[in-house]
Amino acid sequence: MALSYKSRRRWSLIILLIGLPLYIVAAVSLVNFLGRPPFIVELGVYVALGVVWALPFRFVFRGVGQADPDADEDEAPK
Secondary structure (H helix, E strand, O other): OOOOHHHHHHHHHHHHHHHHHHHHHHHHHHHHHOOOOOHHHHHHHHHHHHHHOOHHHHHHHOOOOOOOOOOOOOOOOO
8 A cells, every 4th residue: 555645744754753752762771771781882773773763664754855746836835
C-alpha cells in the first residue's frame, strides 16, 4: 500500500516530533543500562543507533522535501 504525498508528510512529522524523542530516550537508557562503556564504544553505539532508527522509515521520508507531484502547477508553492 503506497502512501500519498500528504500522508507521508504527516507521518514524517509524527515520526520526527514524537517518535524520535522517544527513541533518543530509549537509546540513552540503553547506554546507561550498559554501565557507561568507554567513550569510543559509547560513541559507536550512538552512531549505530542514530543510523538504525531511520532505516525503517526511508519510504516515509523519501521525497517529502520536494513539491507535491500530484498538485497542479497553479497550486504549487513558489
